[in-house]
Amino acid sequence: MSTQVELKVYPNKLDLALYEPCTGYTGQTLSSWLQVNVPAYDDREEPLFSVNINGEHVLPSEWTIYKFKRGDDIKLVVEAKDPITIAYAVIAVIAIGVAVYAANQIPDNYNSTTPDGSSIYDINTQGNKPRLMGVIPEGAGRHLIFPDYLTMPRREYINNEQWLYLMLCVGKGEYEILPQEITIGNTPVNRYVGDVDYQVFGPGEDVTTHEAHRNVYTSSEVGSTAGTNGIELKGKVTNSGGSNSVYDYTFIDDKIKVYMVEYEPELGGYIRYLVMPPFDIGEILTVQFSLENQNDGYYKLIEKGRNGSTVKKVDGQFQDDPNWTGFITESDSHANVNVENSGGDGQFNGPFFACPKGEKTNKLWLDFSLPRGLGELDDNGNFLSRTVALKIEYRDDGALSWTPVDTITFTNSTNDQLGRTVSVDIPTKIRPEVRVKRITAANDDTRIYDEIYWTSLKSELESATRYEGMTTIAVKIRGTNALAGSAENKFNLIATRKLPIYENGAWTEPKPTTDIAPFFAHVIKSSGHSDNKIGLDEANALHSIWHARGDEFNAVFDSASTIFETLKRVLAVGFAEPTIDFGRIIPVRDQKRTIYKHMYQPDNYIGQLDRSISLIDDDEPDGVEVEYFSPITWKSETVICLLPEDQGINPEKVRAFGITSRDKAYQYGMRKRRTRRYRRTRFDFKTEMDALNSRYLDYCALADDIPGYEQTGRVQFINGRSIFIDNENLIWQTGEPHILALRKPDGTLSGPYNATKGSAINEVIIDRDLDFQATLNGTMEPPLYMFGINTRWCNGVIIRDIKPSSIDKVSVTADLDDDRVYLDDDSLAPIL
Structure with a gap:
């Protein structure tokens, strides 16, 4: 004969003084007990609670084997699986589902904080810059990007032409970049035939195939300054009238x-x-x-x-x-x-250190410029050849002796500006200091052009050979007049993020996409979560809606944020928000619905239903002005969103992060405007555990207590389509169609059914068979009902907040829905 055993359910492992006593029987397994007593229970790879019997931890694999014994000390402890769950793990395992409130206000987006490096959203700071200790930008969808420096820009003379080398980070992840969408300033690079060479590298690819990969340090002590071309290398003047x-x-x-x-x-x-x-x-x-x-x-x-x-x-x-x-x-x-030490005529200039303290190098570059060319005019005006020779020496930090480099000579006969980069290879890595002097005598003859300047000293530091997890681009640009003013910090491109897409129960290979759902899943997976933490089915269902509507998420994240704030931004463009349900992050969309999920009426309230109505304030905004990013100019533009009665004198200003379409920005703004205007009624009520059946943004039927509206109560008896209720004073309104809705054992709504009056005073006849088996034998609560005319049998509400306050009380906040909220979801923006 079976005897009862007690199971203690602890909703909070930090407070073991609080528990809910439950009853089981000897010979019963935990698995069978859960299936009988927890309707929402399902086997999970990572259970939301742990089991401890007689002081010993019981693994999930033993739940179907171990049978309860008389006197067993059985403890079930809710285990928080992540920081977000911890905050809400205050309910018993009997109600395993948890719906979490997520604020519906989108953070003031673009630049809530100033990021390290450039921001594409501020026209005043757009440009290529280093992002020291900053966040690696991450693109979503299709967007303009100003890649950040991975190494500092460097210049080099090749055949008397100056070339600029850039090694840039496009962003974290993999991207599709079309050649015609790579520009300098506003001009595509394919217009500069022969002047621009670039190579795109995917995550982890070897970047050493392009010379721009080198991490080069440029000494600040050598170089041009305001009004000068660099350090002039002067030789002793030996001409005093014509004889040497x-x-x-x-x-x-x-x-x-x-x-x-x-x-x-x-x-x-x-x-x-x-x-x-x-x-x-x-x-x-x-x-x-x-x-x-x-x-x-x-x-x-x-x-x-x-x-x-x-x-x-x-x-x-x-x-x-x-x-x-x-x-x-x-x-x-x-x-x-x-x-030796003054840098005067015919003297050494320097020494200068080629790399910072603590660094070493075995590769040097020295740039020299002859701004007036090199040559000599004879008496007939012909340009004759002339030669200038330089001496370069280096030594290690702290060394006494200098190591000479082969004499460097410049020979030419032109008055065009000349330049040369001299490379120096050092056998072993040192921290070199370098000095240079001109060993060719100078001359004060105005017909001789041989001024020479030392314009740069560079050294190669440790250079990365590949960049894991990010797309990079190496660029080599000829310094022509057309490029001189914009090449170094105005290199930009339009990139489309490549992501795998969840289709038919599996992930595809990464492909270019602007869809919302793939990036939603990517954010969660990139934070270290596995697929079972993502509401893939829910996301896939919404993906069909978003894709058909043309809803896209096109943005660049270049400042730090939390995973939940990021997901809220991503989903907002599709009128959706993230919630946590059964340990999974799922998207839920605020959209027009006609099917009610659950029923709430006085029989499952605790206390009274509170109604609050927000009246129209004279000072409240009378429109919405949406700022979005134009895909044509890639600058911020605005669209005004007004209802027919709005004058737009005091519009609410909203930034639509991730929207790059004027029509979508208008739809986004109109949804906000209509929500503010037409969702002005809020309901607050409490239940026992009933409300834990609902999720955030569920569409539910809520009974009101205003006379003349719905009538509620309990079902006493069911005979086919005849429903007998506990109210013998049911009010029927002549000439009006009537509705009856019932509550199933799991809290969901059955119906609504078209209702007609039966022969008994408490009999209601419905127009079709019930879709559930009612239990009326007293072992569980009988079905509850809501009754009224077709237009006033319930309040259709949107669940906004579910907060468990103890093991037997849940507070709920809901907004009265209004069909007018959705009327502009497909509207086009007014023509300018």
Whole structure:
């Protein structure tokens, strides 16, 4: 003989003092108990509750095996499966369904916060920019994108033409990009034949096939500034009237004697005489012979004189060398003596570090520009060839000695601007400092064009070879006059997101799509949830509606947001919202409906039904002004949405994030305007557990307590189509068609049925057979009914809020629906 056992159901695992006692029987399995006592129960891969018997955790696989025994301590604990569920896991497992309120106000969208980097929604900030530590933009549907820098732009001279390299991030995910929709400014790149080269890389593809992939750092200490072309490399001026002058040196003890050697035409030969050295006290001099010499090195000028200048030897860091005892005597030397550290005529410029502190490189680029060309005019106006030679040296941070690079020479005969990028490969990675000097003498002859500038110092840092999870584009642009002003920060494109689509119970390969449902599912899946957390069937049903209507979601997310806020934005363009039901996120659409889901009337209220009506305020908006993004100009435009009685003097301003159609923006605005105007009645009531049957935005039948409207009560007896009720004073209105609706055991509405008066005073005859089997033996609550004339038998309401307040009480808020809300859902925007 079976005996009863007690099951304790804990709605909140954080408060084990609160539980609901339930009854089972010995020999019964948990699985069979759930099926008998929990009508909504279904087997799940991840149950919404855990089972503990006699202090031991019982796995779901054992629920069909273990049989209750007398004296068992059985505990069922509701387990929250995610942060959103935690907030609402306060009800017993007996009512496993939970409907969650989601606010129907769309967040003020485009730029609620200022993102790091560019924003396509603000015309004042549109452009390519770095997004340091920012959110990787993610596109949905078809939209304009200004890709963000993955590496900083760099320029390089190739065959005396300057080219710009850009490595850009289109966005997270995979996109379709058509060649004709890639532009610089407003001009498609295919108009610049030969001037633009680009390559699109999908997520994870090798980007090293394009030179733009390199992560190049440009030193801020070398380069052009306002009014200058860069660092001018100056050579010693040696022309003093037409004959070349040279210096000879004598090195003895700690002194340097400087001799000027000049050609004397009257003597027909050279003369040599002591001169004041062309150096200043305190300057660092480099002494270098054409062949190896022990006097080579750095020297600091201590005292300056015509008959000899005193120096002190220093090291590469310009520190005194205490071991130096003097020069090895050398007379009439043609050594090169230059000032090391001032960047003056004929001196080294620099050194400058090529990469930031903490970084190393083995690849350098140095840019040089000759703005007036290179050459020499002869007496007949012909342009003759001329050569300029440069010396480049580098060393590691902290090193004493310099490593020379092969002498760089420029030779040409033109007055057109010239430029060259010199690349330097370093055997091992170091943090180099670089210096450059001109070793060709300068000339003050106005017919000679040989000014040269050092305009840039660059180094390659660690470069990515692929970018997982994002689409990138590498670009190489010739710096022509047509592109000079817009190429670097106005590169843009129109991309269409590729996403898998759920069809016939399976996911397709990613394909270009502007539909709402695929991106809705993607948002949830990209947050780490599996398919069983997505209301795929519900989304697929709405997909058919959205696609047929032409509803699209076209947007770019470039600032941080929560998954729920993102889903609200995505679904809003289709008049829908996200809710959580049985642990799944599902979309529900606010649309015109005629079939009622559930019935609520005084017999299943707790307390009174509260009605509140919002009256029209003189100050409330008299229209809606919708801001949307035009797919033609890709700028914000507006459309005004007015009812016939509206003047539009004080419209509500709304931003339609994700809408790029004027007609759709109008429909969106008119829905908001009509909702504000015609949904002004709200109902608040409480039930026991009944309201947990409903979901957010369900369309339900609600009984009112106003005399002359519906009549309600309980069914006493059913005989075929004859329904006997508990009201012997049922009011029939002559000449009016009547309706009877019944409540099924699961809370859903049966009917409504056309009703006629029976022979008994409490008999109602319906026009067709009932669609459920009523239980009237007292084991459960009998069916409830609502009765009235065809136009006033119930209030059709939209469920707005369901809040469990304990294990036996639920608060409900509902709006009185009005068919006028939906009248402009397919309307076209007025012609401008």
